[in-house]
Amino acid sequence: QSALTQPASVSGSPGQSITISCTGTSSDVGGYKYVSWYQQHPGKAPKLVIYDVIKRPSGVSNRFSGSKSANTASLTISGLQAEDEADYYCSSYTSSSTYVFGTGTKVTVL
Amino acid sequence: QVHLVQSGAEVKKSGASVRVSCKASGYTFTSHGISWVRQAPGQGLEWMGWITANSGSTNYAQALQGRVTMTTDTSTSTAYMELRSLRSDDTAVYYCARVDYDSSGFHYWGQGTLVTVSS
Numbered sequence: 001q002s003a004l005t006q007p008a009s010v011s012g013s014p015g016q017s018i019t020i021s022c023t024g025t026s027s028d029v030g031g032y033k034y035v036s037w038y039q040q041h042p043g044k045a046p047k048l049v050i051y052d053v054i055k056r057p058s059g060v061s062n063r064f065s066g067s068k069s070a071n072t073a074s075l076t077i078s079g080l081q082a083e084d085e086a087d088y089y090c091s092s093y094t095s096s097s098t099y100v101f102g103t104g105t106k107v108t109v110l
Numbered sequence: 111q112v113h114l115v116q117s118g119a120e121v122k123k124s125g126a127s128v129r130v131s132c133k134a135s136g137y138t139f140t141s142h143g144i145s146w147v148r149q150a151p152g153q154g155l156e157w158m159g160w161i162t163a164n165s166g167s168t169n170y171a172q173a174l175q176g177r178v179t180m181t182t183d184t185s186t187s188t189a190y191m192e193l194r195s196l197r198s199d200d201t202a203v204y205y206c207a208r209v210d211y212d213s214s215g216f217h218y219w220g221q222g223t224l225v226t227v228s229s
Contacts (some may be wrong), residue, residue, distance in 0.1 A: 001171070001172060003154070032214075033214075034213075034214035035214065036214045036215035036216070038155070038216075040155075045205055045219040045220065045221060045222055046147075046155065046205070046216075046219060047219075048215050048216060048217050050215075051213055051214050051215025051217070052213050052214050052215065055213070055215075057215070057217060089154065089155050091155075091157070091214070091215075091216075092214075093214055096169075096172075097169050098157065098159075098169055098171060098172075099145065099157040099160075100157060101147075101154060101155040101156065101157055102154070103154055104154040104155070
């Protein structure tokens with residue numbers, strides 16, 4: 001199972017919106033509504049920010065939103081803040097009843 | 111509240127085995143699964159496999175088949191991950207995470223366990 005493809009880095013100024021893409025196949029991203037997104041700060045465990053493509057866990061800012069079209073899922077962070085600077089990973093359930101993570105995206109707040 | 115507490119850091123020689131534990135609290139252990147995820151230094155997340163806590167059914171990542179075994183002890187609400195024939199590229203932080211059967215996403219994570227493999 002190959003890792004899902006994400007851009008290596010995305011940057012934006014405070015207050016702007018950024019979008020991170022996550023491209024897979026019809027056997028993972030495109031085949032299920034089971035895409036999730038994680039935020040990871042250095043030295044910390046990942047934190048779930050989006051699950052089931054569009055759902056936000058309790059306590060996660062509504063500045064985080066998710067979507068999906070065909071084999072590509074996206075995470076949008078609106079009103080970018082300094083605390084959003086972190087690594088972000090997507091993940092998808094697969095047709096083999098396994099999970100796969102994306103390659104990861106480093107978000108920089110300029 | 112839900113907590114997953116993992117065992118401490120390990121240093122192992124190449125070819126040895128390591129077992130990492132993950133003790134769950136704050137929820138009904140047998141109503142969820144446990145997934146294991148690792149992260150090599152400076153690298154991304156790698157899904158290793160998962161186990162259903164009630165039946166012990168497992169599904170492992172193809173790349174680790176034959177070297178990894180995941181088990182649970184329902185009497186202590188603890189999950190275990192054993193990795194054998196360790197190599198230097200197994201050096202990583204290993205995380206456990208709770209699996210919810212009715213949705214995707216790992217909502218709760220352990221603090222991570224650093225496993226260092228030296229030659």
